[in-house]
Amino acid sequence: MSNALRGWRxxxxxxxxxxxxxxxxIEDAGGEPLCLPALEIRPVSLDWSLVGDSDWLIFVSRNxxxxxxxxxxxxxxxxxxxAAIGRATRAALSQRNITVAEMPADGFDSESLLRLAAFRDIAGQRVSIVKGRGGRALLADTLRRRGxxxxxxxxxxxxxxxxxxxxLRRAFADRLDAMTATSGEVLDNMSRLLGERRALYDAPLIVVSQRVADRAARLGFxxxxxxxxxxxxxxLQALIEQRGRNSTGKA
Incomplete structure (x- = not known):
């Protein structure tokens, strides 16, 4: 246990x-986590008898x-x-003793998967993408263009x-020293939950990709x-580094 985040909510x-x-x-580092989910994952029921066989089954997330x-x-x-996008996705598959044939080593998004040789020459192959409802269409659209x-x-x-x-009043009545957002959908919902509490948009926000960072800037963070x-x-490391910059006045 350390005190790297001591005093931070x-x-x-x-x-x-x-x-x-x-x-x-965060608790182990001396911080106070406000565990307030901005997203719920709800199952969508399918008729699995209608799901056919594929050459590739791509899982885009742990969910x-x-x-x-x-x-x-x-x-x-x-x-x-x-195929899997991201280490957490691969880990979830490995826990089920499922072998992952392809996973990007240098990224954790659709763009990274599409750069792999296995998905550049894929004309005629059957690909099923396991995902949440909505979201980005880049992966499916690009694979279709490739045949x-x-x-x-x-x-x-x-x-x-x-x-x-x-x-929400109780959650945001006290100070908020930092925030984390792991997807664009989470970020949008955070903005909805914050509402008119505009001062909280100035707290440090740690995100997981430049795409989410750009979205955060558009929302006013x-x-x-x-x-x-x-x-x-x-x-956690990004939070600790941000805390250090705040302490030295370099934030």
Whole structure:
């Protein structure tokens, strides 16, 4: 245990089932986590008998893995090869003893996957993308342009949690020294929850990609920093570094 974040109150905004790790790390570093999810993951029921076999099954997130195998435990047997975006996604598959054939080593987004050789020459192959409802269309659109036959399997949807006005008043009445946002959807919901509390937009905000950082700037957040990686350890390190800059007046 250290005191690197002592005195700091930090909003951890990711979905509740994924927030525990970062909240624990913040506590271990002497900080006070405000564990107030800005996102809920809700399952989308599918008729799995209509989901055909594929050459590739691509999982875009840990949520996609968890929701898909909750509904269809043998889904991996319907594809010749499995691909994952991000280490957390691969870890969720590995926990189920599923071999991942392809995963970007230098990134954790659709662009990184599309740079892999396996997905550059993919004409005629059947690709199923396991994902949440909505979201970016870049992966599917690009694979189609490259000649693949693409199907999207949407296994969950994102929702804004319902909080009473009193819950939000108590959450934001005290100071807020920093915030974290792990996706654009989380960020949009954070803005909705903050409402007219514009002063809180000036607290340091740690995000996981430049794309999310750009979105944060458009929403009016003024002190945005991108972590080196999307995992909890990298988010914690970015918070500690920001805390250090604040202490020395370099923020």
């Amino acid at each position: 930090i909003w951890v905004s990711r979905a509740a089932h994924q927030a525990r790790g970062l909240c624990a790390l 996609a893995v968890e929701q898909a195998f909750e509904q269809c435990p043998g889904l991996d047997r319907r594809a010749a090869r499995i 693949a036959r693409v199907a999207s399997i949407e296994v969950y949807r994102r929702a804004l949690p319902a909080y009473s006005a009193e819950t 003024t002190r945005v920093e991108v972590s080196r990686e999307p995992g909890d350890a990298a988010l």
